[in-house]
Amino acid sequence: MNKNYLDELNDVQREAVITTEGPVMIVAGAGSGKTRVLTYRIAHLIQQGADPFNILALTFTNKAAREMKERIGRIVSKSEARNLWMGTFHSVFARILRAEAERLGYPPNFTIYDTDDSKSVIKTILKEQGLDEKIYKPGLVLGRISAAKNNLISAQAYIQNGQITEEDRMSGKPKIGLIYDLYHKRCFRAGAMDFDDLLFNTNILLRDYPDVLNKYQDKFRYIMVDEYQDTNFSQYVIVKQLAAKFQNICVVGDDAQSIYAFRGANIQNILNFERDYPEMKTFKLEQNYRSTKNIVQAANVIIKNNRDQLEKNVWTSNDEGDKIILMKAHSDNEEGQIVARSIFDTKMHHHAHNKDFAILYRTNAQSRAMEEALRKLNIPYRIYGGLSFYQRKEVKDLLAYYRLTLNHHDEEAFRRIINYPARGIGDTTIDRITIAARDNDVSLWTVCENIAEFALPVNSGTVNKIQDFVTMIKSFAVMVPGQNAYDVGNHIASASGLLRELYTDKTPEGVSRYENVQELLNGLKEFSDSENTPPIELIENDPELQRLEAEKKSEVLEETTGIEAPLRTLDQFMQDIALLTDADSKQTEEDLNKVSMMTIHAAKGLEFPYVFIVGLEENLFPSPLSLNSRADLEEERRLFYVALTRAEKRATISYASTRYKWGTLTSCEPSRFIEEIDLKYIDYGNSAARGEADTFGEPSFGIRKPAATVKQPTSTPPKKLVKASTANAAPTPIDNSHLRNLQVGQTVKHERFGTGQVLQLEGNFPNTKATVHFDQGGQKQLLLKFAKLEIVS
DNA sequence: GTGTAATGCTATTGG
DNA sequence: AGCATTACAC
Numbered sequence: 073m074n075k076n077y078l079d080e081l082n083d084v085q086r087e088a089v090i091t092t093e094g095p096v097m098i099v100a101g102a103g104s105g106k107t108r109v110l111t112y113r114i115a116h117l118i119q120q121g122a123d124p125f126n127i128l129a130l131t132f133t134n135k136a137a138r139e140m141k142e143r144i145g146r147i148v149s150k151s152e153a154r155n156l157w158m159g160t161f162h163s164v165f166a167r168i169l170r171a172e173a174e175r176l177g178y179p180p181n182f183t184i185y186d187t188d189d190s191k192s193v194i195k196t197i198l199k200e201q202g203l204d205e206k207i208y209k210p211g212l213v214l215g216r217i218s219a220a221k222n223n224l225i226s227a228q229a230y231i232q233n234g235q236i237t238e239e240d241r242m243s244g245k246p247k248i249g250l251i252y253d254l255y256h257k258r259c260f261r262a263g264a265m266d267f268d269d270l271l272f273n274t275n276i277l278l279r280d281y282p283d284v285l286n287k288y289q290d291k292f293r294y295i296m297v298d299e300y301q302d303t304n305f306s307q308y309v310i311v312k313q314l315a316a317k318f319q320n321i322c323v324v325g326d327d328a329q330s331i332y333a334f335r336g337a338n339i340q341n342i343l344n345f346e347r348d349y350p351e352m353k354t355f356k357l358e359q360n361y362r363s364t365k366n367i368v369q370a371a372n373v374i375i376k377n378n379r380d381q382l383e384k385n386v387w388t389s390n391d392e393g394d395k396i397i398l399m400k401a402h403s404d405n406e407e408g409q410i411v412a413r414s415i416f417d418t419k420m421h422h423h424a425h426n427k428d429f430a431i432l433y434r435t436n437a438q439s440r441a442m443e444e445a446l447r448k449l450n451i452p453y454r455i456y457g458g459l460s461f462y463q464r465k466e467v468k469d470l471l472a473y474y475r476l477t478l479n480h481h482d483e484e485a486f487r488r489i490i491n492y493p494a495r496g497i498g499d500t501t502i503d504r505i506t507i508a509a510r511d512n513d514v515s516l517w518t519v520c521e522n523i524a525e526f527a528l529p530v531n532s533g534t535v536n537k538i539q540d541f542v543t544m545i546k547s548f549a550v551m552v553p554g555q556n557a558y559d560v561g562n563h564i565a566s567a568s569g570l571l572r573e574l575y576t577d578k579t580p581e582g583v584s585r586y587e588n589v590q591e592l593l594n595g596l597k598e599f600s601d602s603e604n605t606p607p608i609e610l611i612e613n614d615p616e617l618q619r620l621e622a623e624k625k626s627e628v629l630e631e632t633t634g635i636e637a638p639l640r641t642l643d644q645f646m647q648d649i650a651l652l653t654d655a656d657s658k659q660t661e662e663d664l665n666k667v668s669m670m671t672i673h674a675a676k677g678l679e680f681p682y683v684f685i686v687g688l689e690e691n692l693f694p695s696p697l698s699l700n701s702r703a704d705l706e707e708e709r710r711l712f713y714v715a716l717t718r719a720e721k722r723a724t725i726s727y728a729s730t731r732y733k734w735g736t737l738t739s740c741e742p743s744r745f746i747e748e749i750d751l752k753y754i755d756y757g758n759s760a761a762r763g764e765a766d767t768f769g770e771p772s773f774g775i776r777k778p779a780a781t782v783k784q785p786t787s788t789p790p791k792k793l794v795k796a797s798t799a800n801a802a803p804t805p806i807d808n809s810h811l812r813n814l815q816v817g818q819t820v821k822h823e824r825f826g827t828g829q830v831l832q833l834e835g836n837f838p839n840t841k842a843t844v845h846f847d848q849g850g851q852k853q854l855l856l857k858f859a860k861l862e863i864v865s
Numbered sequence: 866g867t868g869t870a871a872t873g874c875t876a877t878t879g880g
Numbered sequence: 881a882g883c884a885t886t887a888c889a890c
Contacts, residue, residue: 132880133880160880161880162880163880186880187879187880206874267879267880268880270880331878332878332879334877334878334879335878335879335880434877434878435876435877435878436876436877436878437876437877437881440881457878457879491866494866494867494868496866496867497866498866498867499866500866501866650880651880652880653879653880671877671878671879672878673877673878673879674878674879692877695877695878696877697877698877707878711878732881733876734874734875734876734881735881735882736881
């Protein structure tokens with residue numbers, strides 16, 4: 073057990089860690105040890121006696137949550153850490169919604185629609201309404217709906233909002249409000265929520281059900297939000313509601329790294345925070361531990377070009393380091409070659425490993441040139457993002473069978489597989505089912521299940537085929553509760569005919585599709601066989617129930633010796649499949665030593681010794697779509713800032729003077745961002761690509777700007793931490809009055825640490841801090857306010 | 866209703 | 881250049 077974690081922190085970090093009560097905002101510059109602070113803060117809370125069940129930490133990816141849990145587990149204990157509520161907003165609140173779904177009229181096993189599903193729903197609506205897909209582009213319509221939901225504007229409110237409808241009318245799309253309304257009804261009928269609904273409906277739940285709000289307020293006594301600059305209004309309100317009672321809310325963020333405004337993130341949330349909690353304390357983490365001076369200072373110079381930002385002075389005591397290398401190529405393919413070549417050389421000369429390198433780009437489409445070049449030099453790589461495994465067609469097909477099995481009303485799953493593999497139910501039939509469903513306001517499934525009553529104008533052969541399909545899905549459904557996920561999933565894959573369909577395709581693509589489906593089945597197998605600690609966070613919400621649950625299971629186990637632990641079923645597997653992203657997938661052994669390739673967005677929070685930022689060209693980075701507004705351009709600049717600050721030792725930026733776009737060759741200008749870097753931080757020499765000298769060298773454009781007049785950050789220690797004056801009144805969480813007369817030397821019992829002797833008492837009740845030596849687990853400092861202690865003698 | 870060939874459209878960024 | 885939708889022959 074690591075007790076000296078506080079020694080591993082600098083002064084500000086330590087203050088941020090031990091200030092556990094009341095509202096706290098941590099402004100964390102790039103590479104300033106933010107994750108460490110968050111990790112230790114949670115560990116510290118637990119050491120102080122807070123119950124992990126009462127701690128909620130919202131992270132940006134599930135992977136980040138998993139890694140943080142592991143680190144916390146190493147400081148406290150694994151079993152303690154497991155009880156923490158940690159994950160993305162979407163996954164945490166999806167869980168809560170499953171527990172509370174029925175209040176909102178959704179089934180507990182509601183489907184989560186991904187973007188493709190959502191677009192498909194919109195297409196269906198457009199078709200029904202006779203609207204032109206070219207005017208109402210599904211992606212744009214969905215974006216509009218999404219923005220509304222993220223601002224907590226319901227379909228009704230949308231239609232009634234004069235300003236919004238005016239906007240839509242002006243842009244020639246007056247029907248968006250109607251589409252939103254139909255879209256929402258359609259999803260509801262299908263028992264489905266899209267990504268935004270997970271947050272929107274959580275808000276409804278907390279707004280309309282005071283008992284629910286109360287329950288989760290009590291449960292989440294301590295709330296932490298990472299990457300706060302990237303939360304949207306809907307998320308902001310959820311957090312505000314949950315924290316209203318205890319006000320132990322800690323947000324961590326960096327306005328300079330806000331790169332998700334396009335999906336509704338709002339820097340305003342940081343300002344709102346100050347307004348909502350005037351008592352808050354602010355800590356600024358300004359020392360960068362990650363990067364060299366050159367990188368830190370160049371990044372600072374760039375971000376200074378933004379008008380909107382909080383004042384911050386990021387500095388480092390690290391070495392000067394290499395300058396930023398600028399490489400120029402004649403084409404996108406050549407850019408790939410020089411990057412690959414540079415990686416190759418660096419590996420040779422600096423004994424670097426593949427995993428030390430990352431190639432970052434603005435758009436996913438840029439990965440191909442890089443891939444080809446790396447392949448030619450036999451450099452292994454892994455692409456993050458892009459099409460994730462779960463988005464592949466064949467995988468989605470099989471998942472659609474699972475989804476329909478678990479939620480018969482899931483319309484998108486239904487449409488996907490009703491005639492795949494082909495079973496003679498064609499488009500006309502499906503159209504007729506759709507019309508009947510719409511006219512009666514029921515799901516497609518309900519029509520099919522009662523096909524006779526709806527008297528569809530189809531022939532009897534078709535009716536039989538539909539009935540066969542219904543029967544098949546129902547037969548799958550009955551298997552689910554009694555068998556493990558793999559057995560059911562495997563049966564479905566064969567019985568549906570999907571496996572056979574794929575197996576007969578012997579083209580390379582077909583073989584690969586078959587393998588992907590096998591891979592999914594392997595995943596099911598692994599899930600089914602994995603240790604059955606039921607995902608604790610899935611069970612009910614308080615420790616009491618939790619323990620009862622555990623007892624119940626062990627009793628059953630005792631009675632039926634030899635029988636395996638409780639089943640891991642298909643519905644459990646499917647719970648948050650839709651929320652997994654590529655970044656969340658566990659790294660395999662193989663992945664461990666590969667060059668990483670991803671978009672800059674996906675690189676957020678990561679760090680690499682050697683970073684390549686490619687495609688620094690006008691109309692690519694910054695994106696042409698960002699050039700109309702200052703706000704958008706500043707977001708692009710922050711994106712560049714994020715990219716640069718991923719690098720520990722060396723950053724290399726590159727651009728090409730020609731590039732294929734839309735299949736045609738276009739010529740490119742170097743990005744304005746290159747000019748914004750002070751000349752003194754850039755190395756044009758391009759030593760890494762020696763041997764192709766004429767390709768590189770002085771860039772052909774005029775960055776002849778004199779050194780900017782920006783004052784250089786110096787390597788002085790941080791000034792002083794900013795602190796609010798008044799300490800917050802501590803909340804009075806539990807009744808511990810029986811501990812009022814606790815004496816040194818008495819024996820106490822703690823729920824998790826067992827029995828121990830009181831060694832020391834400091835402070836006046838109820839703010840007494842007790843030092844207790846536990847028989848198991850050693851010495852702990854506990855606050856009587858929180859610790860659930862019983863006096864034994 | 867099914868399968869293949871031609872056409873046309875699209876591409877930030879992502880949970 | 882790639883993909884999805886459409887057009888057309890079976």
